[in-house]
């Protein structure tokens with residue numbers, strides 16, 4: 001069983017690549033957001049407690065996340081591998097994860113760092129807009145992805161809209177959080193981390209990831 005961590009700034013395609021990896025290698029996707037939401041959905045006493053915390057925007061303690069993670073690993077122990085997405089978020093969590101894996105005679109096998117510079121990441125997010133009708137996605141700051149007519153969908157002629165939080169201010173904050181929290185993890189995993197250039201298109205990035213992970217079984 002393989003344990004793989006993906007580290008990436010916003011807009012590097014982490015979600016897409018996680019999905020491609022899981023589909024190709026038959027790995028289980030582990031995101032703490034999903035673990036928490038699953039527990040809330042089950043309406044256990046912990047789930048109800050979490051729901052209240054999440055609704056008031058309170059931080060969820062590491063110990064809870066760790067317990068949910070342990071359960072998930074136990075539940076899926078026969079899987080071929082795990083992709084950790086958005087976890088660990090800091091050194092403390094990385095140490096806790098190492099500890100859990102060690103208890104299971106396991107370890108982190110690969111850390112893949114989807115490298116993307118600030119400008120490219122910003123353009124991908126700030127320029128993004130989509131069609132109100134068919135959902136087609138465009139980007140006004142990337143030549144290949146611009147609509148032919150400003151503000152109009154090429155496919156169905158409906159108008160395009162931008163999400164409120166796709167602005168430079170919000171992006172800057174997200175990127176700063178990433179730099180503060182994720183950069184130290186690159187150092188933490190320096191002996192196993194492998195960098196992939198994420199300015200390339202989705203398929204090429206995935207080819208690079210496959211060359212790191214090897215042929216699927």
Ligand SMILES: [Zn+2]
Pocket residue numbers: 131132133134135136153154155156157158
């Ligand atoms: Zn459209």
